[in-house]
Amino acid sequence: MFYHYTLKGVVVNWDDIAEINWLPIGTRDVAIEKLRLEFALPNQPASTLKAWVHGRSVGHVLVNKKQANITVNSKKIGPDDTVEVHTYFDTSQTPLNTNKQSGNRAAYIQKQEKAIALKNKKSLQIKKVIGFIVSPIVIMILVFIIMLKTIQRRKLLQSARQQSGVTGDIVHIFDIPNDIGPALVSERIAKSVTNAKLIIATLLDLIARRKIAMTYDDIQKQDDITYSVLDETNLQPFELVFINMIFGKYRRAVVHAEFKQPESGVSNRIKKDISSFTKALKEAEKQASIIDHVLTNKIKSQQFFLTLALIISTIISTFLLGIFAYSTQAWSMWYVIFTEIIVVILVLIFSIKPAIFYKVPDGFQEKWQWDGFAKMLHDIAHLENKTVLDVQLWDKLLAYAIIFGEAKNVAKQMKVWSQKVDTDDSIIFVPIMLYGDDWSESLIYNIENDGAFHVDNNVNGDGGGFSAGSSGGAGGGSDGAF
The missing domain is CATH 1.20.58 (Methane Monooxygenase Hydroxylase; Chain G, domain 1)
Structure with missing residues (x-):
């Protein structure tokens, strides 16, 4: 695109020179690519010709007295960029100009442009x-x-x-370092665990300790398993809060399927009391903390x-x-x-990795043991069954595996063991045999996605959309002379 300008009424003839201060490129909606601006005087050569071009994106400026022209080149002028030309030349170029003012202007212009250049240089x-x-x-x-x-x-x-004394490599630990319950262990070693996992790990731990009974005789599907309170003696305060959260004030039995239902009694109690349970956990951790x-x-x-x-x-x-x-x-x-x-x-x-400092030496030693226990859970499929089974972990193994994120791995191995060893003394082995090695994982999923923590995302709204037309915004550029 080419613009040809014939400038009229913009020249001021002073006593010594003729002056033009012109803004050929103003702000616009789009950028200008490969700008070339040619400013030509009527008579060649020009005895006097000075020019200053202002703008962020101005590239090369050439003043040619012999051809009496000024040429400005720039690769790109942004939408918000402007190009201003300030020039003066001999009055013989515009002898018929009637816009005259008295005074010697050249020295003033040079001083003004020098000040502008100095200011720009300092900036x-x-x-x-x-x-x-x-x-x-x-x-x-x-x-x-x-x-x-x-x-x-x-x-x-x-x-x-x-x-x-715990600078060596982590080794397999087969005994539970401190059987205070998997939920409390997660707080004790600052292990980040979801609330659903805390709930199921505590449930399985209390089942293994014969505090909660799990009834699955003559049951064809896992949804019909029944959980009921068996014994509340010697329970820690957070475990009593847990019992109350799951079974309520009157300790009514809970059916497995209720964990899937968002508005069941157990789901509503979990929503209501989960903060009390986690608070009680934190309080229990403070009483015998291994963290500094x-x-x-x-x-x-x-x-x-x-x-x-x-x-x-x-x-x-x-x-x-x-x-x-x-x-x-x-x-x-x-x-x-x-x-x-x-x-x-x-x-x-x-x-970025945060550092947790444990008490010296007991805290670091216990944390090292838990790391070794977690390593054993992770590698359990590759270990000798006899080595693991001899320590009589049995059902507690799965409860702690949930905390360490190894539930599916451990349950799968327990299913293998159940076919080789006497499982009469084990409560958890039978559900794994009947309902699969993802039994505990599915229960966690039920609480997180279907039951207590389920959130209905089906929200209807009436938002705005795109439409044709204009909101009255200004268009076009502001190129022109002044």
Whole structure:
């Protein structure tokens, strides 16, 4: 597309020169690719010809006295960019111009443009100092502090492990390190577990301890299994809360199918009392904690605020440098932005893992034993059955396997064992034989997706849509002369 302008009434003839201050390219809706602006005077050559072109995206400017023209080239002019031409030349080019003003204008124009150039230069220098020096230094200082604190944290953790004598490789542990219940163990070693898994693990543990009875005689499908309270003596406070949550005040028996029903009595009680159960768990953990909460919380807090400071600084830096790169056309700033982001991501990957400090030496030793127990559960299919069965874990094995995310793996192996050993003393083996090795996993799924924690996402709404027409927004550009 070509525009040809014949300028009228925009020239001012002064005593010494003729002046034009023109905005040929104003803001518009779209960018202009490969701009070439030619400004031609009527008479060649020009005895006097000076020109200044202002704009973010201006590329090459050529002033040719011999041909009496000015040429402006730019690869791209953005939608918000403008191009302003300020020029003066000898008055012999416009002798018939009636728009005359007295005074010598050339010196004033040169002084004005020099001030503009100086201001732009200072602004550019400030932006470059911020972009290439200040911003990277701030990011690097935070990166250095985070790296230093991470190394110190790891050294402190390693020292505590050495003092506790648990620096060796994790080995298989076949005995339950501390039979206080799988739900409490998850709190004790800070193992992240869903509420549904806490419920089923506690249920199976109490069944294995003969506190809850599970009746499945002459039952053809697992939905008909019945759970009832058998004995409440010597239960911990959180276990009593659990009993009340599942069986209610009057300890009514619960049928397996009720865990699938969102509005069943047991599902409603779980919704109502799950927070009390988890709170009781936390209270029980505090009474005999193996975690050094003071040190752990101090380090977590320090880690959180340093990470937050780094992320916020990176966002601010990216935003500012992006603006500077766009306004100054200093595209090398984009490399600074890219480098900062990559460095920050790598540092966060290196340092993001939270450190939990256990009490020395008992806490670290018990955690090491639980890690070994979890390793045994994970590798159980490859271990000698006799080695595992000799420690008489039986039904408790599956309850703890749920906490460590190995329920399906362990249940599958228990199904194999049930065909080889005497299972008269085992309550859980028979349901696995009858209903499959995913029996406990399906019960967890029922609570999470069908029962107590089920959320109805079928929400109807009447939102807006797209339509033809206009909302009255302005269109077109504002190119023109003044």
